[in-house]
Amino acid sequence: MHLICHILDIINTCEEEEKEYGCCYSSMFLTVWIIGPDGGTLTFDGSDSFKLEIPPGAITHQQQLVYMYLHNQPAAFDGLENISFSPVLDCGPDGLKFKVRFIP
Numbered sequence: 001m002h003l004i005c006h007i008l009d010i011i012n013t014c015e016e017e018e019k020e021y022g023c024c025y026s027s028m029f030l031t032v033w034i035i036g037p038d039g040g041t042l043t044f045d046g047s048d049s050f051k052l053e054i055p056p057g058a059i060t061h062q063q064q065l066v067y068m069y070l071h072n073q074p075a076a077f078d079g080l081e082n083i084s085f086s087p088v089l090d091c092g093p094d095g096l097k098f099k100v101r102f103i104p
Helices: 002-017
Strands: 022-026 030-035 040-044 047-054 064-071 088-092
Touching (some): 002 022, 022 040, 030 040
């Protein structure tokens, strides 16, 4: 629970700073960006292993905070149907919808 609170604090700080566009915060496991109508690419600090390229027109309003969180351990075994052998990447905020389809 402590980690979730820390992530929420970082996101809230980024929103309060009212930064125009670009990276607000980046580490090896969390990156928070402000993206506009021109699109952008989210990456983690010091790595291009995981990135999310948001194309122009996918976000129609002036600014949208977008984040990615990389769980540093594979997801736990969840019954017989859900087994993950690789790290899990979460993107948000929840409910974010893009106007242009793209493959992350």
